[in-house]
Amino acid sequence: MLSEYLSFILYGFLVVATGVGAIALSSLLGPKKTYSKVKFEPYECGVDQTENPHKPFALKFYTFALLFILFDIETIFLLPWAYGFKRLLHTGTLPAVLFFLVLLGLGLFYIIKTRALEWE
Amino acid sequence: MPVSPVVEITFALSALVILLSSLAVVLVKNPVRATLLLIVAFIPTSLVYILLQAAFVGILQILVYAGAIMMLFTFVIMMINPSPKDGESPAGGSEGGEGGFSGMRGALIGLLVVGALGALLLPKVYHAASQVSVAPVTKPGFGELSSISALLFEDPANNPLTVSFELISFLILVGIIAALNFSRRKGAEARMENSITTRPTEALPILQREALEPK
Amino acid sequence: MTLAEFTPLLPDLLLLALALAVLKIDLWSEDGEAGFHLTWIGLAGLALLLAFGSRSDAVFADYHITAASRVWKLLFTLATLATVFLSRPYFRAGGNARGTLAKSGAFFGLLLLCMQGMFALVSAGNLIVFYLGLELATMPIYALAAYQPRDADSAEAGSKYVLMGGFSSALTLFGISFLYGATGSLGFPALEAAVRAAPADPALWGGIFFLLGGLGFKLAMAPLHMWAPDVYQGAPTPVMAFLSVASKAAAVAALATLFLSPLNAVRPDLAPCFAAAAVLSMVAGNLGAMRQKDLRRFVAYSSVAQVGYMLLAMLGEGDGSRAALVYNLVTYGVTGFALYFIMGVIGKEGPETMSGLRGLSRRHPGLAVLLVLCMFSLAGVPPLAGFLGKFMLFSAAAAEGHYLLVGIAVANAVVSFYYYMLVVKEAYIAPPGEAAAIRLRPLQIMVLWGLGLALLVLGVCPAPADWLARAAGN
Numbered sequence: 176m177l178s179e180y181l182s183f184i185l186y187g188f189l190v191v192a193t194g195v196g197a198i199a200l201s202s203l204l205g206p207k208k209t210y211s212k213v214k215f216e217p218y219e220c221g222v223d224q225t226e227n228p229h230k231p232f233a234l235k236f237y238t239f240a241l242l243f244i245l246f247d248i249e250t251i252f253l254l255p256w257a258y259g260f261k262r263l264l265h266t267g268t269l270p271a272v273l274f275f276l277v278l279l280g281l282g283l284f285y286i287i288k289t290r291a292l293e294w295e
Numbered sequence: 296m297p298v299s300p301v302v303e304i305t306f307a308l309s310a311l312v313i314l315l316s317s318l319a320v321v322l323v324k325n326p327v328r329a330t331l332l333l334i335v336a337f338i339p340t341s342l343v344y345i346l347l348q349a350a351f352v353g354i355l356q357i358l359v360y361a362g363a364i365m366m367l368f369t370f371v372i373m374m375i376n377p378s379p380k381d382g383e384s385p386a387g388g389s390e391g392g393e394g395g396f397s398g399m400r401g402a403l404i405g406l407l408v409v410g411a412l413g414a415l416l417l418p419k420v421y422h423a424a425s426q427v428s429v430a431p432v433t434k435p436g437f438g439e440l441s442s443i444s445a446l447l448f449e450d451p452a453n454n455p456l457t458v459s460f461e462l463i464s465f466l467i468l469v470g471i472i473a474a475l476n477f478s479r480r481k482g483a484e485a486r487m488e489n490s491i492t493t494r495p496t497e498a499l500p501i502l503q504r505e506a507l508e509p510k
Numbered sequence: 511m512t513l514a515e516f517t518p519l520l521p522d523l524l525l526l527a528l529a530l531a532v533l534k535i536d537l538w539s540e541d542g543e544a545g546f547h548l549t550w551i552g553l554a555g556l557a558l559l560l561a562f563g564s565r566s567d568a569v570f571a572d573y574h575i576t577a578a579s580r581v582w583k584l585l586f587t588l589a590t591l592a593t594v595f596l597s598r599p600y601f602r603a604g605g606n607a608r609g610t611l612a613k614s615g616a617f618f619g620l621l622l623l624c625m626q627g628m629f630a631l632v633s634a635g636n637l638i639v640f641y642l643g644l645e646l647a648t649m650p651i652y653a654l655a656a657y658q659p660r661d662a663d664s665a666e667a668g669s670k671y672v673l674m675g676g677f678s679s680a681l682t683l684f685g686i687s688f689l690y691g692a693t694g695s696l697g698f699p700a701l702e703a704a705v706r707a708a709p710a711d712p713a714l715w716g717g718i719f720f721l722l723g724g725l726g727f728k729l730a731m732a733p734l735h736m737w738a739p740d741v742y743q744g745a746p747t748p749v750m751a752f753l754s755v756a757s758k759a760a761a762v763a764a765l766a767t768l769f770l771s772p773l774n775a776v777r778p779d780l781a782p783c784f785a786a787a788a789v790l791s792m793v794a795g796n797l798g799a800m801r802q803k804d805l806r807r808f809v810a811y812s813s814v815a816q817v818g819y820m821l822l823a824m825l826g827e828g829d830g831s832r833a834a835l836v837y838n839l840v841t842y843g844v845t846g847f848a849l850y851f852i853m854g855v856i857g858k859e860g861p862e863t864m865s866g867l868r869g870l871s872r873r874h875p876g877l878a879v880l881l882v883l884c885m886f887s888l889a890g891v892p893p894l895a896g897f898l899g900k901f902m903l904f905s906a907a908a909a910e911g912h913y914l915l916v917g918i919a920v921a922n923a924v925v926s927f928y929y930y931m932l933v934v935k936e937a938y939i940a941p942p943g944e945a946a947a948i949r950l951r952p953l954q955i956m957v958l959w960g961l962g963l964a965l966l967v968l969g970v971c972p973a974p975a976d977w978l979a980r981a982a983g984n
Contacts, residue, residue: 184305184342237374240367241474245467247363251355252463255444268448271457278464281530282471288537291475416716455572455636455697462630462642465526466649469623472533473653476616 238291249279306346309339326372330365337361349438518568518575521560521583522629528552529622536615542601545615546594549622553591560584572635572697581836581978582632582763585843589756590625592847594618595957596854597748606857611657611746620650621752628760632767636696637686640767644682647760648675648728651753655745667744674727674737682724688717701772709776718776721768722783729761731787731821732794735814739798742810747862750806751850754813755843762820762835770828777824784824785915791818792922800929805853805862808933809846812888815926816842819903822919826906834902836978841899841968845887848961852881855948870937874948878937880962885930887965890923895968 217223256263256272286292316336320329337360344353436442451457516523528549536545560583568575599605601614611617627646634640652675656668690696692713693704705714723734730738742750769777795815802808820838823831853862855877860866871878887896900923908916950958968974 184345187338237367237370238474240363240370242471244359244363244367245470245474247359249464249467251359252447252460255440255447258440259444259448263444263448266449266451268451271448271451271460274461275464278461278468278530281534282468285533285537286471286475289475416712416719422712451571453571456638457571458573458630459636459638459642462627462639462646465623465626465646466642469620469646469649469653472616472620472623473650476613476653477656 242286242291245282246279249275302346305342309342309346312336312339313343327369330368330372333368334361334365337365347438351438351440351443515568517564518566519570519573520564521556521580522626522633524552524556524559525622525626525629528556529619529626532615532622533619536613536619539615542614545618546598546601549618550591550594553587553594557584557587557591560587569635572639573630573633574635575633578832579632582759583629585759585836585839586625586628586756589759589843589847590621590752592843592957593621593748593752593756595953596751596847596850597746598953599854599858600746600748604858606747606854607860608746608857608862609658609661612659617654617657620654624648624650624654624752625756628756628763631760632763634767635698637689637698637701638696640764641679641683641686644728644760644764645679647757648679651675651749651757654749654752655741657749658744658746661744663744664746665744667741670737670744671741674741678724678727678734680724681720681727685717685720685722685724688713688720690717692717698772702774705773706775709779714776718773718780722780725761725765725768726787729758729765729817730810730814731817732791732814735791735794735817738814739802739807739810742813743804743806745806747806747850747853747857750809751847754809755839755846758813758817759839759843762817762839765824766832766835769824770832774828781825781912784821785912788818788821788824788915789918791815791821792919793818796922796926796929799926800932803864805864805866808864808929809849812926812930813846815922816888818922819900819919822907822912822915823903825912825915826910830906830909833978834899834906837902837974838899840974840978841887841895844961844964844968845884845894845896848880848958848965849884849888851954851958851961852877852884855950855954859946864933864936865940867933867936868940873946874950877948877950877958880958881937882934883962883965885934887969889927889930891927893966893969895965898969898972 252275253272256268313336316332320332320336323329323332337356341353341356341361344350344356447456447460448454531552532545532549535548536542539545560580565577566575567577597611597614597617600611601617603610624647627643627648627650630639630643631647632643634643652668652672655671656664658664686696689701692708692711693701695701695704708714726734727737742753745753769780792815795811795813795818799808799811799815802811816838820835823834823838825831826834855874856862856866856870867881870881883894887894890896890900892898900919904916904919907919
């Protein structure tokens with residue numbers, strides 16, 4: 176059982192090792208920065224920073240992310256069907272899946288019609 | 296069949312990483328780090344699923360949770376943009392609000408409840424678990440896409456999961472409607488609100504006169 | 511499968527079509543009027559179809575259409591219909607002092623999809639359908655509770671309900687996984703056989719423990735009721751009405767679906783648990799309701815107490831309990847909606863609080879009389895609907911010999927009389943402020959008369975109770 180996934184797991188370890196290794200090596204071998212308070216002060220006649228530059232951004236993108244997750248979940252349920260498509264096509268599954276798809280298609284229609292996907 | 300030591304070691308390591316990173320999620324003060332640690336917790340969780348022969352679920356754990364949902368979490372956190380000051384008392388404390396628990400007391404009560412439950416349940420669950428035969432499921436292809444496909448879709452007229460499958464599309468539809476109605480507002484006033492920030496003061500012009508005055 | 515075989519499934523399909531139609535029509539209609547009319551006409555048709563339509567039972571892939579499920583569905587439909595009527599002024603500019611709700615199409619669509627979940631819940635033949643139905647019956651309410659625009663309380667209600675709902679769903683699902691682990695089956699018949707064969711299995715009890723916890727949250731059963739007052743107070747009044755009647759009925763139906771059929775074998779062992787929860791709910795609800803100034807909070811606590819009474823029926827034998835539960839929910843729904851419509855009327859000018867009721871007897875004597883009837887019915891005074899509902903619950907428990915418990919419940923009912931009378935006192939005795947006469951719309955008058963008559967008829971005429979008992983009992 177595990178042996179089937181051994182290569183996958185090894186691959187995973189390799190990926191992690193590459194990422195961690197790159198960061199670790201560069202911090203070991205790379206030039207060291209020196210930090211001091213002066214370095215963070217504005218240059219000559221510059222103005223002191225008045226507030227955090229990390230601004231919150233528009234809620235809009237949040238909607239996209241939410242909708243993405245919902246359709247992501249839809250895809251998951253279609254994946255097994257796509258896998259057995261040829262075998263399942265003639266077993267009467269089609270109406271059930273079509274029902275599922277039509278309902279979500281109506282959902283997509285609703286999204287488009289309410290112009291949630293338009294960037295204002 | 297005895298479980299192979301590779302499986303045992305992988306499980307033990309995964310469990311350790313899950314426990315540690317989950318604890319860190321709760322204890323770490325910076326919310327962005329907490330989110331990233333949650334992703335760290337998800338990866339060994341998926342490994343555990345794979346060990347349990349549920350490979351598909353394991354992959355989904357990465358795709359959906361670590362990939363999509365955590366991305367949304369990160370968006371929300373970046374949108375709210377909590378300053379470090381906000382993060383100082385993640386347990387909430389008892390600032391205002393009637394009957395709020397202080398963090399310590401809440402934690403104690405939680406520990407007591409969990410401890411009592413554990414003491415009650417664990418021996419029984421352990422007893423039940425010890426009676427389950429350790430022989431692995433011998434069904435070929437268990438937990439793989441092919442068997443899930445068969446489980447979900449074969450013989451739809453009598454399949455106990457057909458109705459569930461349709462109900463899931465209703466749930467997603469509800470999600471869509473709810474998501475749209477919370478992010479979409481009509482009218483000009485609403486458009487302002489659309490790009491709102493969670494803290495009104497931050498919507499003010501960046502440079503204020505007092506800030507320009509030399510100190 | 512031929513088309514004729516789908517006839518018993520017609521109500522469920524019709525509901526789905528209605529929900530989709532309402533959602534779509536909202537995209538084109540400007541003022542939401544079309545959506546409102548389509549919703550109430552569709553629901554009325556659905557109610558007629560459920561009451562007089564096909565009576566044949568059917569099973570579609572673990573989706574059971576039975577007489578009992580039809581009764582529950584009729585109950586949900588009527589509760590939703592009343593909610594739709596109740597929500598009418600809340601979408602009209604100036605219809606409510608708290609602010610106007612927007613986007614009625616999505617509101618009604620979510621209500622209908624929520625109902626679809628309740629339908630699935632009572633028709634469930636396995637635990638997955640059961641869980642998804644429960645989830646579908648809860649998820650729209652997360653959005654609905656936060657429907658009041660630009661209102662901090664409503665947002666708080668929504669987020670609190672999301673957190674509590676998510677937590678309770680997780681508990682339920684955890685319990686279901688234990689049940690599956692213990693019995694190796696998700697289908698109710700197999701589950702029932704397995705439970706009967708090995709009722710002492712610890713894994714089974716782990717499952718029951720978590721299931722009860724999860725459903726207890728949904729039911730707002732003490733000690734898991736702490737979310738109810740805040741959510742009820744923050745949510746718009748129509749949503750609160752839906753929560754306290756339809757959603758509560760769905761939670762009770764969930765409890766009945768599981769513990770009166772597949773888990774029936776272990777119910778005698780659970781009796782102390784139900785008894786404790788019942789007593790706690792009654793006491794917590796009654797004590798909490800006494801000090802409330804806000805009517806929505808008051809309703810929340812009073813409904814917690816009602817849950818306590820309803821849990822008594824879980825101690826009785828199966829068929830009688832089911833009939834008692836349904837009948838009590840009907841009477842509670844009628845009484846509750848009469849009160850909520852009164853709240854809607856006074857909410858037009860002022861806040862929906864106790865003090866908002868002041869001088870009601872002078873502003874509109876008829877409404878004040880209806881309020882008195884409501885309060886008497888909630889307290890269980892004969893010959894009103896609430897009395898018969900409570901009587902059936904108590905007798906279901908007494909039939910199994912739980913006399914002490916029934917005694918406690920009766921004592922609680924007497925105590926509850928005190929705070930229900932406080933409401934009446936506000937309407938009649940408290941000095942009125944600037945009292946403008948209340949003018950009602952024809953629809954409101956019609957609905958209020960209907961509910962008032964139902965309050966009386968359901969209390970004195972046992973025929974509907976008999977019919978329900980026969981229909982729900984099988």
